[in-house]
Amino acid sequence: MSFGMSADKTALKERIRVAINSERDHLVEVAETIRVNPEIGYQEQMASQLLADHLVETGFDVEKPYCELETAFRATLRSGRPGPTVAVLAEYDALEGIGHGCGHNLIAGSGLATAIGMKAVMDQIGGTFVVMGTPAEEGGGGKIKMLDKGAFDDVDAALMIHHAGNKSGAPAAWPDGTCLAVSHIEYEFFGKPSHAANDPYNGVNALNAVIKLFTGIDALRQHIYMEDRIHGIITHGGDAANVTPKYTSARMYVRAASRDHLYDLVGQVNNIARGAALMTGCEVKIEEDNTCYDMRPSYVIGAKYQANAEAVGLWGSGGREGRGMHSTDFGNVSYKVPSVTLGFAISHDAIPGHSQEVVDASGSDFGYDQFIKAATAQAMTAFDILTDPTLSMQAWDEHRNWSERYEQ
Numbered sequence: 213m214s215f216g217m218s219a220d221k222t223a224l225k226e227r228i229r230v231a232i233n234s235e236r237d238h239l240v241e242v243a244e245t246i247r248v249n250p251e252i253g254y255q256e257q258m259a260s261q262l263l264a265d266h267l268v269e270t271g272f273d274v275e276k277p278y279c280e281l282e283t284a285f286r287a288t289l290r291s292g293r294p295g296p297t298v299a300v301l302a303e304y305d306a307l308e309g310i311g312h313g314c315g316h317n318l319i320a321g322s323g324l325a326t327a328i329g330m331k332a333v334m335d336q337i338g339g340t341f342v343v344m345g346t347p348a349e350e351g352g353g354g355k356i357k358m359l360d361k362g363a364f365d366d367v368d369a370a371l372m373i374h375h376a377g378n379k380s381g382a383p384a385a386w387p388d389g390t391c392l393a394v395s396h397i398e399y400e401f402f403g404k405p406s407h408a409a410n411d412p413y414n415g416v417n418a419l420n421a422v423i424k425l426f427t428g429i430d431a432l433r434q435h436i437y438m439e440d441r442i443h444g445i446i447t448h449g450g451d452a453a454n455v456t457p458k459y460t461s462a463r464m465y466v467r468a469a470s471r472d473h474l475y476d477l478v479g480q481v482n483n484i485a486r487g488a489a490l491m492t493g494c495e496v497k498i499e500e501d502n503t504c505y506d507m508r509p510s511y512v513i514g515a516k517y518q519a520n521a522e523a524v525g526l527w528g529s530g531g532r533e534g535r536g537m538h539s540t541d542f543g544n545v546s547y548k549v550p551s552v553t554l555g556f557a558i559s560h561d562a563i564p565g566h567s568q569e570v571v572d573a574s575g576s577d578f579g580y581d582q583f584i585k586a587a588t589a590q591a592m593t594a595f596d597i598l599t600d601p602t603l604s605m606q607a608w609d610e611h612r613n614w615s616e617r618y619e620q
């Protein structure tokens with residue numbers, strides 16, 4: 213079986229490369245506009261509209277708002293012939309107070325760049341190509357909301373690019389490209405106020421409860437796995453030193469190497485919170501907002517991605533070696549469909565994440581050169597999936613058997 217391709221694959225890949233390169237100045241302008249006008253999660257009106265408008269111009273059908281999210285969109289290009297559906301994910305949210313310190317302006321631009329590359333070959337191949345505008349990656353869980361609304365139900369592969377400091381590469385073998393699952397949890401303790409000196413015996417001390425939460429977690433640390441991370445802050449510690457604190461709160465991030473293990477660990481931390489409340493006579497309220505799953509990269513597609521990155525001359529190596537100790541809502545997508553991220557260098561030297569250095573490198577000539585190459589590799593990988601039915605089948609097979617293959 214083939215997906216109805218007429219021209220030669222190498223020639224079509226060259227057509228992708230030429231199409232993206234001929235729009236280079238325009239693509240850089242779009243990414244730069246987003247970089248210098250940073251918008252935080254769910255407020256990315258300008259960036260999402262800018263991309264949506266350009267995608268309409270490129271010949272895509274655009275749904276916006278999408279999944280009941282004002283700044284999400286789905287842009288579709290159908291070949292009209294059978295074949296898989298490949299989605300490229302465009303993030304565009306900035307960091308509060310830093311701006312584009314995670315380089316999402318380049319991920320945004322890559323959505324449009326890949327679209328331009330795919331438009332140049334879609335009449336020669338089969339399947340469907342989608343650019344998904346995914347808001348609020350930085351803590352807002354935009355992709356989780358979109359998953360819940362079925363945005364990925366008909367998708368066979370999800371691709372992204374993301375800067376990786378001074379490294380480049382797609383994951384090709386476990387545990388490369390994996391990261392940590394994370395739960396964001398709010399703990400609130402409710403006590404009873406009293407004069408801290410006159411009648412302390414009438415008070416119920418919520419500060420003691422939140423302190424016991426932290427010391428209880430410290431006792432747990434001896435018995436957790438190497439990859440586990442538990443970190444947080446007290447967000448309210450009381451109101452006056454001479455009043456028994458009636459209310460305290462804490463915000464914790466709990467992380468683990470897999471979703472299932474995370475659920476176990478969160479259960480232990482929640483029990484500590486309940487114990488802290490019991491010991492002090494307080495009431496406790498526990499609220500979990502987003503849970504990001506760990507990333508399960510498709511190594512089947514990752515190997516193709518890596519080959520394409522080398523073919524376009526992407527600078528740097530070793531971008532996705534070992535497990536990353538970060539978390540992303542792309543992990544949830546990776547539990548649903550074969551997914552993979554190409555990391556790309558935006559700097560020749562190592563730079564810290566979520567920093568001004570990233571803001572600068574994301575707007576540098578080198579950063580933009582690399583962005584064009586990474587987006588070209590992304591389009592070529594989408595092309596590989598749309599033109600090779602066995603690749604998509606192997607990716608789904610790997611996806612179905614992920615746990616037994618990689619998680620012992």
Ligand SMILES: [Zn+2]
Pocket residue numbers: 314315316349374
């Ligand atoms: Zn990021």
